[in-house]
Amino acid sequence: MAEHLPQAQWTQRADLAALVEAIGPGNIRWVGGAVRDTLLGAPVKDIDAATPLRPEQVVEACKAAGIRTVPTGIDHGTITVLTDGGPVEVTTLREDVSTDGRRATVAFASDWREDAARRDFTINALYADPATLELFDYFGGLQDLEARRVRFIGDARQRIREDHLRILRYYRFQARFGAALDAEAEEACAELAPMLKGLSRERVAMELTAILALPDPAPTIARMHEHGVLPVILPEAGEDQIAALEQLVATEAACEASPDLIVRLSALLPADGSIAETVAARLRLSRKHRDLLVCLAAREASDAEAPKALAYTHGSACAAGRLLLGGSDPRVIAGWEIPQLPLKGGEIVARGLSGADVSKTLRAVEARWVAEEFPDRARVLALLDELLQSRTSS
Incomplete structure (x- = not known):
């Protein structure tokens, strides 16, 4: 008896029904994460579809139905369809012609099983008919999903040689969906870890940050270190880290x-x-993220002693991060509006100072103001008077 995808809110959307009607019932199936996550009862974020139609046929069919498309990956057979409920990626069935571990040369295919065979894990190669919700499982993905097992389709080493990034994808998917570890996958990832050196920095950064975004990435990161995977992509991370x-x-x-x-x-x-600068450059982080990483690297054991001063000096994001890294609660500065020093340089000039003495005095007042936890203007003026008096008496 055929298995079926449970009814879900997204499977009943009118805009998706219109897309199916435009491409033609029987010419499209839902595939990948939307199918997997629905079977797990998890929220569905992105919807992907597969079709035996060529990309240009998909574009023409959608155009005739008044549905907008964007040729985001047309060379590889992917068209992004702009439905009312969000973008849907529709990809022509494919088979690999050649691979070098970094990119694949593909040919369009007409067989659903051939398309499934080129995917990474069995749980990601599940298809569903939009009309009947009948499931199509060519490599035991349903059993693996039930067992919470992340298993490569076919020979794990061969699949990794086709695309080295699958090593990192395995750890991410195993952490999200796996229970017992798959011995073949674990051994293959450890054995072929050096292949990760050939990947682009952007692809590595994308997967590493996805792993770090997991609810608790520490056990997975520890296993990656044990298997020699982490030292390839982040050699700075040792057991202490x-x-x-x-x-x-x-x-x-x-x-x-x-x-x-x-x-x-x-x-x-x-x-x-x-080291933070080096890693930020290697992972091609944005300037904002690089600056934050460098600021966090300057953390000190004394950070928790004056959290508001920390926020004033380095900004709320860096301060909160440094507090967390030191084991302290950042809620002490949550919602705190960083104040401005209620004193201008012109006011110091009016007191008879000029040149470098103005900025030097302003910085000295600011330092006292921060140390006293940001008192009001009256106190700031008193601090200025104290500094000027001490300057005169000396």
């Missing part, structure tokens, strides 16, 4: 703090600004 990540995750939970990928990445690095 992995322990720091474990402590950070525990602190996040205790403080009900939302995980921050850059803070978690910082936990995996020694507290050294030059």
Whole structure:
């Protein structure tokens, strides 16, 4: 008896029904994450579809139905269809012609099983008919999903040689969906870990940050280190850093703090600004994320002693991250509006100072103001008077 996908809100959407009607019933199936997550009862974020139609045929069919499309990956057979409920990626059935571990040359196919055979894991190769919700499982994905087992389709080593990034994808999917470890997959990832050196920095960064975004990435990161995978992509992370990540995750939970990928990445690095700069460049982080990573690397044991001063000096994001990395609760600065020093340089000039003495005095007042936890303007003016008097008497 055929298995069927449970009814879900997304399977009953009118805009998706219109897309199916446009492409033609029988010419489209839902595939991948939407099918997998529906079977698990998890929220569905992205919807992907497969079709034996060529990309140009998909575009023409949608155009005739008044549905907009974008040729986001047309060379590889992918058309993004802009439905009312969000984008849907529709990809022509494919088979690999050649692979080099970084990219694949594909040919369009007409056989659903051939398309399934080129995917990575059995749980990602499940298809569903939009009209009947009948499931199509060519490689035991349903059994693996029930057993919470992440298993490569076919020979694990061969699949990794086709695309080296599948090593990192395995760890991410195993952490999300796996229970017992798959021995063949674990051994293959450990054996072929050096192949990760040939990947682009952007692809590595994408998967590493996805792993760090998991509810608790520490056990997975520890296993990646044990298997020699982590040293290839993040050699700066040793056992001490992995322990720091474990402590950070525990602190996040205790403080009900939302995980921050850059803070978690910082936990995996020694507290050294030059190392942070190097890693940020290697992973091609944005300037904003690079600056945050470098700021976090300057963390000190004394950070928790004056959290508001920390926020004033380095900004709320860096301060909260440094507090978490030190095992402290960042809620002490949550919602605190960073104040401005209620004193201008012109007011110091009016007191008879000029040149470098103005900025020097302003900085001295500011330092006292921060140390006294941001008192009001009256106190700031008193601090200025004290400094000027001490300057005169000396």
